[in-house]
Every structure is written in C-alpha cells, then in structure tokens.
Amino acid sequence: MxxxxxxxxxxxxxxxxxxxxxxxxxxxxxxxxxxxxxxxxxxxxxxxxxxxxxxxxxxxxxxxxxxxxxxxxxxxxxxxxxxxxxxxxxxxxxxxxxxxxxxxxxxxxxxxxxxxxxxxxxxxxxxxxxxxxxxxxxxxxxxxxxxxxxxxxxxxxxxxxxxxxxxxxxxxxxxxxxxxxxxxxxxxxxxxxxxESYSPGRMRLLGLALNTLSMAAEGGVAWIVVTREMMEATGTGPEDTEEFVNFPKSIRGVEVALLFRETESGVKVSFRSKGKVNVALIAASLGGGGHKAAAGCDMELPLEDAIKRVVPLVEETLACCTSSTFS
Amino acid sequence: MxxxxxxxxxxxxxxxxxxxxxxxxxxxxxxxxxxxxxxxxxxxxxxxxxxxxxxxxxxxxxxxxxxxxxxxxxxxxxxxxxxxxxxxxxxxxxxxxxxxxxxxxxxxxxxxxxxxxxxxxxxxxxxxxxxxxxxxxxxxxxxxxxxxxxxxxxxxxxxxxxxxxxxxxxxxxxxxxxxxxxxxxxxxxxxxxxxESYSPGRMRLLGLALNTLSMAAEGGVAWIVVTREMMEATGTGPEDTEEFVNFPKSIRGVEVALLFRETESGVKVSFRSKGKVNVALIAASLGGGGHKAAAGCDMELPLEDAIKRVVPLVEETLACCTSSTFS
Missing domain, CATH: 3.90.1640.10 (inorganic pyrophosphatase (n-terminal core))
Known part of the structure; x- marks a missing residue:
C-alpha cells in the first residue's frame, strides 16, 4: 500500500x-x-x-x-x-x-x-x-x-x-x-x-522603493529600500512589500536582488537569486534561512549599517561562484 | 477540405x-x-x-x-x-x-x-x-x-x-x-x-512614473505619467514603458487605467479596462483604436491638456456603465 x-x-x-x-x-x-x-x-x-x-x-x-x-x-x-x-x-x-x-x-x-x-x-x-x-x-x-x-x-x-x-x-x-x-x-x-487587488498606497510605496534602486558588483547585485517613513507616508504595512524584491531581480544581469525593509527593531532583508548564488547560505550566516533562490533574515541594526554589512557579503559570494549554477 | x-x-x-x-x-x-x-x-x-x-x-x-x-x-x-x-x-x-x-x-x-x-x-x-x-x-x-x-x-x-x-x-x-x-x-x-531582462533605467523610470499616480471617480480611474524629462533622466525610450499601464490597473477598485506618455509631438495615451468600460470606443473617439480592454491614441496636446481632456471622458463613460460588464 x-x-x-x-x-x-x-x-x-x-x-x-x-x-x-x-x-x-x-x-x-x-x-x-x-x-x-x-x-x-x-x-x-x-x-x-x-x-x-x-x-x-x-x-x-x-x-x-x-x-x-x-x-x-x-x-x-x-x-x-x-x-x-x-x-x-x-x-x-x-x-x-x-x-x-x-x-x-x-x-x-x-x-x-x-x-x-x-x-x-x-x-x-x-x-x-x-x-x-x-x-x-x-x-x-x-x-x-x-x-x-x-x-x-x-x-x-x-x-x-x-x-x-x-x-x-x-x-x-x-x-x-x-x-x-x-x-x-x-x-x-x-x-x-x-x-490586481493592490491598494493605491502599495503602488505609491513601490514608486518610492524603486527610487532607491542601487547596484553593485557591475550590475550583478541590485537592491531597494523600504523605510518606516515611506510606509507611514503611504499608509502601508509590511504585507504591502510582498514581491517588491522581484523588481530589482527583474533587471538583466542581476544575479542577486535584495530588499531592505525597516522594522520596529532593525531591518528585514529579503534575498533572491537567479541561480549562481545560494542565498540560503548567506541568510543563514546572518541568522536567517530559506531556499537557494529565496531567503531572508532579520538584523538588529540601523538600515545603513545593515546595507553595509550585507551587500559586501553578497558581492564576495557572487565573485566566488560566477562559474557554476546550482540546479 | x-x-x-x-x-x-x-x-x-x-x-x-x-x-x-x-x-x-x-x-x-x-x-x-x-x-x-x-x-x-x-x-x-x-x-x-x-x-x-x-x-x-x-x-x-x-x-x-x-x-x-x-x-x-x-x-x-x-x-x-x-x-x-x-x-x-x-x-x-x-x-x-x-x-x-x-x-x-x-x-x-x-x-x-x-x-x-x-x-x-x-x-x-x-x-x-x-x-x-x-x-x-x-x-x-x-x-x-x-x-x-x-x-x-x-x-x-x-x-x-x-x-x-x-x-x-x-x-x-x-x-x-x-x-x-x-x-x-x-x-x-x-x-x-x-x-527579467529589464534595464536599470526602466526600473528607475517605473519608480518615477509610479510617483505620479493619480486617481479619480472614487478610485475607479487611475493614471500615471511618463514625461520626456523622466526618460532623459533615466536614459530610457518609449519601449521601456511597455506594461507600465498595468501598474495602475493592478489597484483594487480601478476599472480603467491610463498611461500618459509624452512624445515628440504630444502625448500617447494607453487605456486598459477591467471589463466594465469599452476603452476601444473612447480611444476611437480621440482618433485611436484597439480592443475593448486595451486601446490607445495619440494626441497633439501638451501633457496637462491631454489629461484634462481624457480623464473626464473616461469618468463619464464609467459612470454610464457601472451596471454591466462586456464579455
């Protein structure tokens, strides 16, 4: 049976x-x-x-x-x-x-x-x-x-x-x-x-978040930021940032995309990979977890410090694995 | 045969x-x-x-x-x-x-x-x-x-x-x-x-365009604007605005979404409908054409004038057809 x-x-x-x-x-x-x-x-x-x-x-x-x-x-x-x-x-x-x-x-x-x-x-x-x-x-x-x-x-x-x-x-x-x-x-x-059931505030928040688009590693890493101020200004909550990380990911040449979202106690980081980098490992090293292609972690740091800590780590990992792709 | x-x-x-x-x-x-x-x-x-x-x-x-x-x-x-x-x-x-x-x-x-x-x-x-x-x-x-x-x-x-x-x-x-x-x-x-092959400029342009989000008819009509200045600032062209009109459309309650894009000679307007309004008729009345749910027209008017002309027209049409849905 x-x-x-x-x-x-x-x-x-x-x-x-x-x-x-x-x-x-x-x-x-x-x-x-x-x-x-x-x-x-x-x-x-x-x-x-x-x-x-x-x-x-x-x-x-x-x-x-x-x-x-x-x-x-x-x-x-x-x-x-x-x-x-x-x-x-x-x-x-x-x-x-x-x-x-x-x-x-x-x-x-x-x-x-x-x-x-x-x-x-x-x-x-x-x-x-x-x-x-x-x-x-x-x-x-x-x-x-x-x-x-x-x-x-x-x-x-x-x-x-x-x-x-x-x-x-x-x-x-x-x-x-x-x-x-x-x-x-x-x-x-x-x-x-x-x-197609989004709130107007979510669309406004997406606009503000895309205004923060930054890139590193010759276009291999891209990230956007959502601050608490932005959420207040648009009357939105954390659930309105779902899928935001897919926007930097949708840029050609980007291998790893990141979303930094300010929380009550620090920053929530979302990682997405197109295949070369196992982002679960990076997230795990920062106390988080997830899958090879989609992971996340919480950091008790101010926003700027979190970016300064995470981006170089992603850049290093990408530099090490530009030759292979996980299945 | x-x-x-x-x-x-x-x-x-x-x-x-x-x-x-x-x-x-x-x-x-x-x-x-x-x-x-x-x-x-x-x-x-x-x-x-x-x-x-x-x-x-x-x-x-x-x-x-x-x-x-x-x-x-x-x-x-x-x-x-x-x-x-x-x-x-x-x-x-x-x-x-x-x-x-x-x-x-x-x-x-x-x-x-x-x-x-x-x-x-x-x-x-x-x-x-x-x-x-x-x-x-x-x-x-x-x-x-x-x-x-x-x-x-x-x-x-x-x-x-x-x-x-x-x-x-x-x-x-x-x-x-x-x-x-x-x-x-x-x-x-x-x-x-x-x-997922977009240029970074397109993502920046989307951010600027979403910052212009406006609504009318109690949330039934939503539009965004792309100016020539925005395209210059982001190094983008008209092809980079493809699908932009779907962002205002993805807001709940929106029946008609519009994209106003500045051209050399005026404004290109894109219309999208979720079903209640036949936007092909509106576009045709302005010299354009298309389908019931997706249409467009070119207007030789400054941007602000085009918005002032089109939005009330869409509002009126929506007010007339809130009871029925085309198939």
Missing part, C-alpha cells in the same frame, strides 16, 4: 481532522487546506483549519476562506484525532501552540528541506506546490473535484509557481492547471484577485 | 513564403513567424520574415530571431509566390511598403477585429494567440515540433495571455503549453528572458 493509500485510510477512519498551515499563509497553503477540508466534508467528516496569521485580503476570494481560524485570536485549538500539517517544512512554521499535537500527525509538503516531522510524511519535492499533491490525493481517493476545489487548487499551483514563471514550473503543473480550468477554475478570476 | 488543409496545400506547393508580422512585434507575432519559417525550412522551402520594427531585446533569445528583417532598413522586400501575414488584424499593421503584395496572400490571426484582408483568411478569435493556430497547423500538417519551435510557440501563448493572467487564457492555452514544455520549451527560461 503506498503512502497516499495509507493517508486516505486515516482520513476515512477519523471523524474529523484539524488542519494546520504555516504562518504568513500563501496561496498554496490556503488553497490546499481549503480543498482538503472540502474533501473531508464531502465524506461526512468535520474539518478545522488553523493558521497563526489572518488570510491576506487578496486571498479572500477563495471559497471557504472565512473558515480559516487564527490561532492568535482563538488562543486555543480544537484537536480531532487526526492532525494534518500542510506546506510546512518544519514544526517552527506551525502554530500548534504547545509542542506536538495529540493524535496522529500527517505532514504533506513539497519543500525539499522538509524535516519529516509527522507520523506520516507525504513529502514530494518534485511537486511545484502542495496543491499538486492534494490533487493527486483526491484522485486516488476517488473524490469528485468540485469547481470550488478547482479554484483553490489552481490558486495553489498558480501562485507557488509565481504564475508559471519560477523554475519549479513543470509540464505537470501546466497539465494540472489545464484540468483544473476544465473542472471550473477561472485563470482570469484567480489572477485578478491575486495580482 | 477545411481551411487548414487548403493552406497546407499552398505551403506545400510554393518554393517559399514571405512572412510579415505587425509593427512593434510582440512575442506572439515573433514566435508564430519563426515557427512557421522553421516549418517551411523543414519542408525544404525558403522563408523570409519581415517586420517594420526591430526585435525587442527581451525577445532576442528566440531561436532564429536574427533572421527577422527590418523593412525600414532593407527598404525593399523579396516576395515569394506565397505571402503570409501573421497576428495582424488589418493591412495598416503590415509593412508591405506598396499596398497589396503580389502572389497569394494568407492571413492567419486570432484578433476578433480582423478585416479578412487575405485571399485565405484563417482567423480564429477563440484562440488566445496566433501561436495556438500555428500549433494546430503544424499538427494537421503532420510536422514534428522541434524544441526550438516549442520555445517559440510557448513564448507566443505565454506572452499573449500575459503569462496566463488575461481573460483570454483558456484551458486549451494551458494544455498547449503543457505539450510545448513536453516538446522542449522551458517555462522558466522564457519567463526570465521576457520578464
């Missing part, structure tokens, strides 16, 4: 499941969780979804989004005998509140760095999104994929591939999305909600 | 074809033309591709792009007995130089406004891109789709759907792209070339 079948058996056996998704929930975590909850309900079971943070406003079109409960607000969690954690590489990303949850724990994820923290670990690094694994699970379960589920799963795959623009996009991702559109997902509706 | 078969017969019969694509060539025009030329060459035939303008730098990764000749530079055109115009709704978009070309003229396009200007008109408004029609043509022709062709056709569909974000994206578009990736196209490579 393969792992899918084992998990389906557990799902069939339990009266209900408590589903957890990671902090700062994204389209993949939300889309996967909402679909799994709908599947359980279709089988006459209960399902609860918990997250540490609120659902971002641009995901509030997903069918059932209002069912996602905030651990911070609830201050308690109702545990069914089966607990499923989705799209979460380690327990630190999950809001269990008090260590390991009771009951059987299923870990479904696509991050290669997943620490196999569950009793059952369905981890498939080849999947572009956890949503692809949920799609396969529903198929093997023999459940009908409703238009609502299709919208959720399409959003999961569409957003985790950056709209089919990141290097994790495979021909399977496109085939899944083709099938999900056939099942009722609307590419335009999803794209409009996710990428 | 269906139209595809008739055209294949013509392609098989001729010793070569002269292929024309529209001014300001985009990914669909280029990808379709390069693929058709490769197909003809695979059948032992000659093929020439002509365009009025140069290939934009971010499309210079397409296999064979350097074969695209500029009519403006050549100042003459070599006509084979068969002439194929691609992705061009009317003859005004094509650089034939002196009226109708000699020989049989084939018109392959997906624009619903196509004027059927050819002897044979393969016009399919249901296709998201002309590239989809070329894909079907190759299949019916029984030709092998090489990895180079797959890259060209993937780029055609990917760019004409705005990276699967526009309302023309269908489940068929996703299925074609899935198949093209199987045949050798790389989604990441295409996306990186098309959307």
């Amino acid at each position: 393969d792992l899918y079948e084992v998990i389906i058996q557990e799902l069939e056996r339990t009266p209900g499941a408590t589903i957890f998704i990671h902090k700062s929930p994204d389209g993949d975590a939300l889309g996967s969780a909402l679909t799994l909850a709908m599947a359980l309900e279709a089988r006459g079971k209960e399902a609860e979804i918990y997250c540490w943070d609120a659902v971002p406003y641009f995901y509030r079109f997903l069918p059932g989004w209002e069912k996602v409960k905030r651990v911070r607000q609830e201050n308690k969690v109702f545990f069914y005998p089966l607990v499923v954690g989705l799209d979460s590489s380690d327990l630190g990303r999950l809001p269990f509140l008090e260590g390991r949850p009771p009951g059987k724990v299923v870990n479904i994820d696509h991050h290669p760095t997943n620490t196999r923290w569950g009793d059952l670990n369905l981890v498939e690094p080849g999947a572009a999104a956890t949503g692809e694994i949920i799609f396969r699970l529903l198929e093997k379960w023999g459940l009908e994929i409703t238009p609502e589920m299709a919208t959720c799963l399409y959003t999961a795959i569409f957003t985790d591939t950056g709209g089919f623009r990141f290097s994790n996009t495979t021909e399977a991702s496109l085939l899944y999305c083709h099938r999900l559109v056939k099942l009722g997902a609307s590419p335009y509706e999803v794209a409009t909600h996710v990428y | 269906d139209l595809y078969e008739v055209i294949i017969q013509e392609l098989e019969r001729t010793p070569g074809a002269t292929i024309f694509i529209h001014k300001s060539p985009d990914g669909d025009a280029l990808g379709s033309a390069l693929t058709l030329a490769m197909a003809l060459e695979a059948r032992g035939k000659e093929a020439e591709i002509y365009c009025w303008d140069a290939v934009p730098y971010f499309y210079r990764f397409l296999p064979g792009w350097e074969k695209v000749k500029r009519v403006r530079q050549e100042n003459k055109v070599f006509f084979y007995p068969l002439v194929v115009g691609l992705d061009s709704s009317d003859l005004g978009r094509l650089p034939f130089l002196e009226g109708r070309p000699p020989g049989k003229v084939v018109n392959i396009d997906h624009h619903p406004t196509n004027t059927r200007w050819g002897d044979l008109n393969l016009v399919e408004p249901g296709a998201a891109a002309t590239g989809e029609i070329i894909f079907r043509l190759l299949e019916k022709w029984g030709l092998e789709i090489t990895p180079e062709m797959a890259t060209c056709l993937y780029t055609a569909i990917f760019t004409d759907t705005g990276g699967f974000r526009f309302s023309n994206t269908t489940e068929a578009s996703l299925l074609y792209c899935h198949r093209l990736v199987k045949l050798g196209a790389s989604p990441y490579e295409v996306a990186t070339h098309v959307y």
Whole structure:
C-alpha cells in the first residue's frame, strides 16, 4: 500500500481532522487546506483549519476562506484525532501552540528541506506546490473535484509557481492547471484577485522603493529600500512589500536582488537569486534561512549599517561562484 | 477540405513564403513567424520574415530571431509566390511598403477585429494567440515540433495571455503549453528572458512614473505619467514603458487605467479596462483604436491638456456603465 493509500485510510477512519498551515499563509497553503477540508466534508467528516496569521485580503476570494481560524485570536485549538500539517517544512512554521499535537500527525509538503516531522510524511519535492499533491490525493481517493476545489487548487499551483514563471514550473503543473480550468477554475478570476487587488498606497510605496534602486558588483547585485517613513507616508504595512524584491531581480544581469525593509527593531532583508548564488547560505550566516533562490533574515541594526554589512557579503559570494549554477 | 488543409496545400506547393508580422512585434507575432519559417525550412522551402520594427531585446533569445528583417532598413522586400501575414488584424499593421503584395496572400490571426484582408483568411478569435493556430497547423500538417519551435510557440501563448493572467487564457492555452514544455520549451527560461531582462533605467523610470499616480471617480480611474524629462533622466525610450499601464490597473477598485506618455509631438495615451468600460470606443473617439480592454491614441496636446481632456471622458463613460460588464 503506498503512502497516499495509507493517508486516505486515516482520513476515512477519523471523524474529523484539524488542519494546520504555516504562518504568513500563501496561496498554496490556503488553497490546499481549503480543498482538503472540502474533501473531508464531502465524506461526512468535520474539518478545522488553523493558521497563526489572518488570510491576506487578496486571498479572500477563495471559497471557504472565512473558515480559516487564527490561532492568535482563538488562543486555543480544537484537536480531532487526526492532525494534518500542510506546506510546512518544519514544526517552527506551525502554530500548534504547545509542542506536538495529540493524535496522529500527517505532514504533506513539497519543500525539499522538509524535516519529516509527522507520523506520516507525504513529502514530494518534485511537486511545484502542495496543491499538486492534494490533487493527486483526491484522485486516488476517488473524490469528485468540485469547481470550488478547482479554484483553490489552481490558486495553489498558480501562485507557488509565481504564475508559471519560477523554475519549479513543470509540464505537470501546466497539465494540472489545464484540468483544473476544465473542472471550473477561472485563470482570469484567480489572477485578478491575486495580482490586481493592490491598494493605491502599495503602488505609491513601490514608486518610492524603486527610487532607491542601487547596484553593485557591475550590475550583478541590485537592491531597494523600504523605510518606516515611506510606509507611514503611504499608509502601508509590511504585507504591502510582498514581491517588491522581484523588481530589482527583474533587471538583466542581476544575479542577486535584495530588499531592505525597516522594522520596529532593525531591518528585514529579503534575498533572491537567479541561480549562481545560494542565498540560503548567506541568510543563514546572518541568522536567517530559506531556499537557494529565496531567503531572508532579520538584523538588529540601523538600515545603513545593515546595507553595509550585507551587500559586501553578497558581492564576495557572487565573485566566488560566477562559474557554476546550482540546479 | 477545411481551411487548414487548403493552406497546407499552398505551403506545400510554393518554393517559399514571405512572412510579415505587425509593427512593434510582440512575442506572439515573433514566435508564430519563426515557427512557421522553421516549418517551411523543414519542408525544404525558403522563408523570409519581415517586420517594420526591430526585435525587442527581451525577445532576442528566440531561436532564429536574427533572421527577422527590418523593412525600414532593407527598404525593399523579396516576395515569394506565397505571402503570409501573421497576428495582424488589418493591412495598416503590415509593412508591405506598396499596398497589396503580389502572389497569394494568407492571413492567419486570432484578433476578433480582423478585416479578412487575405485571399485565405484563417482567423480564429477563440484562440488566445496566433501561436495556438500555428500549433494546430503544424499538427494537421503532420510536422514534428522541434524544441526550438516549442520555445517559440510557448513564448507566443505565454506572452499573449500575459503569462496566463488575461481573460483570454483558456484551458486549451494551458494544455498547449503543457505539450510545448513536453516538446522542449522551458517555462522558466522564457519567463526570465521576457520578464527579467529589464534595464536599470526602466526600473528607475517605473519608480518615477509610479510617483505620479493619480486617481479619480472614487478610485475607479487611475493614471500615471511618463514625461520626456523622466526618460532623459533615466536614459530610457518609449519601449521601456511597455506594461507600465498595468501598474495602475493592478489597484483594487480601478476599472480603467491610463498611461500618459509624452512624445515628440504630444502625448500617447494607453487605456486598459477591467471589463466594465469599452476603452476601444473612447480611444476611437480621440482618433485611436484597439480592443475593448486595451486601446490607445495619440494626441497633439501638451501633457496637462491631454489629461484634462481624457480623464473626464473616461469618468463619464464609467459612470454610464457601472451596471454591466462586456464579455
């Protein structure tokens, strides 16, 4: 019996499941969780979804989004005998509140760095999104994929591939999305909600941030800055800077792009790499973490000092690895 | 015999074809033309591709792009007995130089406004891109789709759907792209070339343009401005403002977005609509044209006067059509 079948058996056996998704929930975590909850309900079971943070406003079109409960607000969690954690590489990303949850724990994820923290670990690094694994699970379960589920799963795959623009996009991702559109997902509706629901303040903040564009290493490194003053002037918050780092990254010749954002206590640095530099290592050396191509760290330093510390480090690393590309 | 078969017969019969694509060539025009030329060459035939303008730098990764000749530079055109115009709704978009070309003229396009200007008109408004029609043509022709062709056709569909974000994206578009990736196209490579090859000047210009963000009609209309001074300060040209109008469009609540760009003789206005307003009508009333959702016009007015003329017109139109949505 393969792992899918084992998990389906557990799902069939339990009266209900408590589903957890990671902090700062994204389209993949939300889309996967909402679909799994709908599947359980279709089988006459209960399902609860918990997250540490609120659902971002641009995901509030997903069918059932209002069912996602905030651990911070609830201050308690109702545990069914089966607990499923989705799209979460380690327990630190999950809001269990008090260590390991009771009951059987299923870990479904696509991050290669997943620490196999569950009793059952369905981890498939080849999947572009956890949503692809949920799609396969529903198929093997023999459940009908409703238009609502299709919208959720399409959003999961569409957003985790950056709209089919990141290097994790495979021909399977496109085939899944083709099938999900056939099942009722609307590419335009999803794209409009996710990428065309910005606030005017965010656009103004982007303008101010782009005015700070700086480059080093003969154009190999580019960065922009978001200060607290800019956020105040535009009435924006940290969530409005999401994807800003992709703008310096979109310049030709840039290998590493950085976003420096002032926080209450210092600076949050976001790193993006086009392939030559493993930015996870740089971020880790500064107390942060992430993936080879996308990482971040927090620094308790004034903005100028953080830039002076990070940029030379990136320049040095780039100088060492101009000949090879990680896969 | 269906139209595809008739055209294949013509392609098989001729010793070569002269292929024309529209001014300001985009990914669909280029990808379709390069693929058709490769197909003809695979059948032992000659093929020439002509365009009025140069290939934009971010499309210079397409296999064979350097074969695209500029009519403006050549100042003459070599006509084979068969002439194929691609992705061009009317003859005004094509650089034939002196009226109708000699020989049989084939018109392959997906624009619903196509004027059927050819002897044979393969016009399919249901296709998201002309590239989809070329894909079907190759299949019916029984030709092998090489990895180079797959890259060209993937780029055609990917760019004409705005990276699967526009309302023309269908489940068929996703299925074609899935198949093209199987045949050798790389989604990441295409996306990186098309959307991550910008100049630093373009990013600076975007910052300056976003600083001009203005709104009217209670947030239903948003516009940004690009002056000649901004372009001089950032060392950029008109081609660097492509897609800028999508930034005001990406604000929630905005129904019509505008870009006002200063030209030598006045202002070029770009219009985008999310669905309620038919901007082609507004642009046409100002001497321009386009589609319901994307249109433009040139105005021989100072920038401030152009804004004062256009914005109230858009506001009025929006006020009249807040209840219905065009399909």
